[in-house]
Amino acid sequence: MRLYALCDQDLLDKRGLSLEDYIRIAKEQNAEIIQYRNKSADLHFIKQQLIKIRNIYNGFLIVNDAYELIDFCDGVHVGQEDLRAIDPDPIKAAKILREVVKKDKILGISTHNKEEVLQANEMDLNYIGLGAYRNTNTKDNVTTILGDRLDEIASLSKHYVAAIGGVKKSDKFSHVTYHVIGSGLLL
Template identity: 30%
Template sequence: MSAYCLYLVTDDKQDINTLINVVNEAVSGGVTMVQVREKSGHIQSFIKRAKAVKNILKDTNVKLIINDRVDVALAIDADGVHLGQSDMPASIARKLIGANKLLGLSIENEQQLIEANSLPLDYIGLSAIFSTPTKTNIKKQWGIEGLKKAMQISHFPIVAIGGINQKNLTDIIQTGVDGVALVSAICHAKNPKKAASLLRLQIQEAQIN
């Protein structure tokens, strides 16, 4: 199973205690990677939250990815960083984090997808597969057919993100995509452990069929 298989992206609007609980539960339920997001720009808060998540992931095989901020990733020695299109250029980020850390990049249209093939990346996040309440400024909705096309173009593993839930998950996994990134389906679940566990099971069944 790919390390990108069930990729949890944290909700930066949840307080640190909720964050710790969600990540603890989600890891117990079978998430394979965790990305810590913090959009407020408050670096001390970001470091504190990222450190808390790092403590949870210690002695697990679950990788810790920091959203946007290379400095935070370096400060806490995270496993990698995920960049958006308006963040630091991938080539500079790679020089700073070194060859052994994971580097992901959000891709929002076909031009970016083609350009990404020449960048020193480990994976891409394809956004948005479907529209979602957390992303109101969507450039493109890829849908299932767009995802299939992107997989033919990209040289890198693809993590699908945006509007993914139990209803559409099987169709997405059956494209052969490397993973799915989820926020609300796990972060906002009454029981994040159960939600993660059911999603992981659904992924495994979809891969077999």
């Protein structure tokens, strides 16, 4: 199992956990990637957090949504809604995003079903997040639970696949490269 740790600022704040404590725990668990997600802060605050993480973590650092801050991390991850906010055509949106997130950086998107995975195969991406695998308490609006179908759908991807949504370290997949473990499950 390869670990992709999702560091959600809102969850850290709810639990009274510092960013530094979270990064220490992620490092202890050999996280290869940390994605920093903050849905409520401005770009200046997110930038400061990325700089803080970069100073104490030397693995891959991904920012959620804030592609404007690509110079402060190794890549960007966007969800389907955020992709469509760039352009209603997701394939065109991914092309626009790839122009900002140059080839030397990582670009990933969330997918939730077979159709989105097949569409992602037409995009210049480094990986997809696929899920939700099971219910999770880090997202309020999970509508699709893939369960055992996740691995089968993952087999259709030409990109690396990161299983998302309620994933545990003990879960076993054949076609998944990374287990994305959210702040709540990593602790």
